[in-house]
Amino acid sequence: MEPTVPAVSREKPNSVAPYRLTEVLLCAAATVAGGLLYxxxxxxxxxxxxxxxxxxxxTASAAVAGWRRWRTYSTLLVAIxxxxxxxxxxxxxxxxxHGLPTRQTAAEIVQGVLGGWARMLAVAPPADPGADLLITPVLIxxxxxxxxxxxxxxxxxxxxPVLPALLAFAAALLFVGxxxxxxxxxxxxxxGAALALVxxxxGRTGGEPSRVTAGRLAFGAPVVVVVTLAGVLGGLYLPPASGAHRFDLRALLPPPVRGTDMLTPxxxxxxxxxAEPPRRLFTVRLDGGARVDRIGVAALDAFDGVSWTSxxxxxxxxxxxxVDPAMTRSRTVSARFEVEDLDGPFLPVTGRPARLDIDGDAGQPIGFSAASGVLVSTAPALHEVRYDLVGEVADRDDGLLRASPSAAPExxxxxxxxxxxxxxxARQLTATGTTPYGKLVAIEEHLRGLPYQLDAQxxxxxxxxxxxxxxSGEGYAEQHASAFAVLARAAGFPARVAVGYRLGDxxxxxxxxxxxxxxxxxxxxxxxxxxxxxxxTGMPTGSGELPDDPAAAEELPEPPAVPPPPAADRQDKAVRPRSDRHGVLGDAALVTGVAMGVAALVVTSILAMKARRRRRHRHAPGNAARVAGAWQExxxxxxxxxxPMPASLTAHEVADRATSVLGAAADPVVRLAPLTTAAVYAPDEPDDRAVEQAWQLEAELRRRLYPRRLSWRRLSAGxxxxxxVAGRRAAGERRRDDRGNKVIT
Structure with a gap:
């Protein structure tokens, strides 16, 4: 606890000027640190x-106002x-x-202050340092x-005095994600700056240096060094350093770019x-004689037993x-794309795209997924679009014989x-392989041996x-690619299906x-x-339509190395800087009292909003609304x-989905579904007994989901x-519904 002292210092400026100046400089250093995070x-x-x-x-403006002892309103005018x-x-x-601000200057400043933060959360890092994005870090x-x-x-x-710098540091982490x-x-x-300032x-006593001050400084300086070093090492080696375990505010917001609705590619x-005759789609020119045998457009990583989606x-x-942090062994390929007539929304890419330069104004925003490396446009079709793209391509070389699959349970x-x-x-095919790569090649070769038949269902x-x-084993690329991904996942490998186009010689x-x-x-x-x-996918009989077999020379159980690329391709390899020692501070660096206070405030706010939401559902006007409130809970x-439960699902569909995941634990939802449907769509209001039964079923569901009153899963759910977030999104969808449909609220 801090000692009780006057809020405003009465010290003579000249007697403590060196110490005040040092403290001001430490504030500036801590503030610059927050800026470096961007x-x-x-x-x-x-x-x-x-x-x-x-x-x-x-810092300079505050120093002038502070040393001159300007009043509050004068200080605010200087700040603004x-x-x-x-x-x-x-x-x-x-x-x-002509050296003077204009009306546009004022408009840009106002728009930047009010909406710059939202723009920062809508773009994919690393972002171009445009004025509309810079204004928010400058303001903070x-x-x-x-x-x-x-x-x-x-x-x-x-x-x-340390709190503003720590809060700005936390704000920068939220924007970085x-x-x-x-x-x-x-x-x-x-x-270092924050602890040294404290x-x-x-260590100052009465505004004057003394032996006690010197002793405190001598004792505290090693503590500052040790804590700073611990923070750096924690940020380097704790799990949040990879970025996968960090909180990202963007995950709670609706995606700013959505492609046109379409079936799985x-x-x-x-x-x-x-298609007859074949339709010309786009032209790609690879620079420097680079060797690439395919162009990707979509990556499908979600399978529901019926279709692959993204x-x-x-x-x-x-x-x-x-960039993909998992790609440290890759080569850089530059390409020029000229799209003539391509169905949207996906843009063709080479490997994992790292830089995109579109000629002129694309007319529609281009979206990028950092998880998959896919580029999309909001336009339903792409015509006369030209762009330069730099991508990172990973080749199948002898290093794969010793490589390990990534730990990616999703x-x-x-x-x-x-x-x-x-x-x-899957177990039979992978049993012969002695390495992860060998097991996958066994699945690949088995599927390549099946007959290719485009007339297959x-x-x-x-x-x-x-x-x-x-x-009969007859199929084409759709079934073969899906079969490989399913068999690989059944064997425990992180796999997905990619869709794109083949390139010939x-x-x-x-x-x-x-x-x-x-x-x-x-x-x-x-x-x-x-x-x-x-x-x-193997070669069609009597046809040369498919690309050369990348594993044609491999033999199990130890596939030999694929020959190294030609000299021209080796020259394309780029030495990419490692990102695991530079960049954003890990979450461990925020283990401070202020961060804990901010976390407690966030938790308290969530609990209060959820309690208010529950009371509103429990005491809604009318029995039908109360039954619907129990259902929403x-x-x-x-x-x-x-x-996930999309708002478009009916009550019975929600019950079916819950049962498929939870089994018998979802029985209260099954019994609550007909009560809810009757309450919402029946001409008469339900009686008090139906209301009580609905809330009893909701309480029973909570007991079945969390049998132990004190458990980590129960606390985290709270x-x-x-x-x-889902409630706000559903409310927005209901406000946009102009059909007058009756919905469960």
């Missing part, structure tokens, strides 16, 4: 000058005026004419520097291959695109109902794959792609390689267990914000 949000270092200028000018000048001439300088940095320096000069409190890596400089700077203010594969969330793409899941014959075949469900693998490096080149294949994720291509409990 290096993992922006591409390049162009963001640094305006952010550092905000820290320095904010200083920021406006910095924003106009430092951020929106493109709107300045300016406010932090000015506030912290003012508290240093006008108060004697020990810990309060799940970008991998730890920024060592920022970690050391914020921890130590210096706690696999469903359109046969139609493209059957669970991607797309953010607005800039010129620079997030890519190994299969829905219930896996036919025993598929499970048995379309579809890639469990039933279609069972027909393929136990019947071209002496000039220019390829004209038509509908006849449409293709699908499978990919498996390996440490160091990212997503590695496996080709499970039951749906919230299912949402907390990770069972603070899970997903029901609140």
């Amino acid at each position: 290096g993992r949000f922006f591409a390049g270092t162009e963001y640094l000058p305006p952010v550092c200028a905000a820290a320095l000018t904010g 005026g200083g920021f406006v000048v910095l924003a106009g001439y430092g951020v929106f300088r493109g709107t300045i004419e 940095t300016w406010a932090t520097a000015f506030t912290a320096s003012t508290l240093v000069l006008r108060t004697r409190t020990v810990f309060v 799940r970008q991998p890596g730890v920024q060592v400089t920022a970690t050391a700077l914020v921890l 130590l210096l203010r706690a 696999l469903a359109g594969l046969k139609g493209q291959l059957r 669970a991607d969330r797309f953010l607005v793409a800039g010129h620079h695109l997030a 890519y190994t899941a299969l829905p219930g109902g896996l036919p025993p014959v598929l499970d048995a075949l 379309p579809g890639h469900s469990y039933a279609a794959l069972t027909r393929l693998l136990t019947g 071209s002496p000039t490096g220019t390829h004209t792609v038509t509908t006849r080149d449409a293709h699908a294949w499978a990919e498996v994720r390996f440490d160091g390689y990212g997503w590695v291509v496996f080709e499970p 039951a749906v919230d409990r299912l949402t907390e267990r990770g069972i 603070v899970d914000p997903r029901p609140l």
Whole structure:
């Protein structure tokens, strides 16, 4: 607890000027550390000058106001005026004419202050450092520097001046999200500066230096060093350093870019291959004689037993695109795409895209998924679109013989109902391999040996794959790619299905792609390689339509190495900097009292909102609304267990889905569904007995989901914000529903 002291210092400025100056400089250093974190949000270092200028000018403005003892309103005018000048001439300088701000300058500043944060959460890092994105970090940095320096000069409190810098640091982490890596400089700077500031203010007695002060400083300095070092090491080596375990505010917001509604791209594969005459789609020119045998458009990572779909969330793409941290063994391929007539929304890419430059104005925002590396447009069709793309391509080389599959449980899941014959075949084929790569090649070669038949019945469900693998074996790329992914997942490998186009040989490096080149294949994720291509579709009889077999020379159990690429391709390899030691601070660096306070505030807010939501449901006007409220609470409990329930599902469909996941534990939902349907759609209001029964069923569901009153799963469900987010989204959908349909609220 801090000692009780006056809020405003009465010390003579000259007697403590060196100490005050040191404290102000420490505030500036801690503020700059928060600005450095944006290096993992922006591409390049162009963001640094305006952010550092905000820290320095904010600190200087506060120092002038503090030492001159200006009154509160004068200090506020200096703060606001200083920021406006910095924003106009430092951020929106493109709107300045003849050295003077314009009306556009004012409009841009207002729009940036009010909506810049939302824009930052809508783009995919690393983002281009445009003025509309820079304004928010500049505002946060300016406010932090000015506030912290003012508290240093006008108060004697020990810990309060540190709070603005720590809050700004936490805000920067929210904007950065799940970008991998730890920024060592920022970690050391914020921890060292903040702790040194606390130590210096706690060590001063009566405003004068003394032996007691010197002793405190001598004792506290090693503590500052040790805590700073612990924070840096924790950020480097604890799980959050990878970015996978971090909280990302973007996951709670609706995706800003949504492609046009369409079936799974696999469903359109046969139609493209059957098109007569073949339709010309796009042209791709590979630079430097690069060797690439396929162009990807979509990555499908979710399988429900019937079809492969994508669970991607797309953010607005800039010129620079997030790299895959798992790809450390890859080569860089540059390509020029000229799209003539391609069905949307997917854009063709080479490997994992790293940079995108579209000619002129694309007309529609381009979305990018950092999880899959897929690019989409909101346009239903792509015509006359030209762009340059740099991608990272992982080749199948001899290093795969020793590589390990990535630990990615989200890519190994299969829905219930896996036919025993598929499970048995997966075990049989992988039993002969001695390495993970060898096991996958065994599955690949088995599927390549099946007859290729484009006239086979379309579809890639469990039933279609069972027909393929136990019947005549006739199928084409749709079934073969899906079969490989299912068998690989059944064997425990992270696999997905990719859809795109094949490239033939071209002496000039220019390829004209038509509908006849449409293709699908499978990919498996390996440490160091990212997503590695496996080709499970064999050569059609009497045809040369499919690409060369990438595993034709391999023999199990130890497949020999694929020959190294030609010298021209080796020259394309880029030495990519490692990101696991540089970048964003891990969550461990926020293990401070302020961060714990912020976390407690967030938890308290969630609990309060959920309690208010429950009271509103329990005491809604009318018995029908109260029964519907009990149903909504039951749906919230299912949402907390990770069972998504779209608002479009009926009550009985919700009950069926809950039963398929929870089994007997979902029996209260099954019994509650007809009560809810009757309450909402029946002409008469339900009686009090029906209301009481509905809430008893909701309570029974909670007891079945969490039999133990004190358990980690029960506690985590209590603070899970997903029901609140889903409720807001459903409310928005109901407001947009202009058909007058009666819905369960």
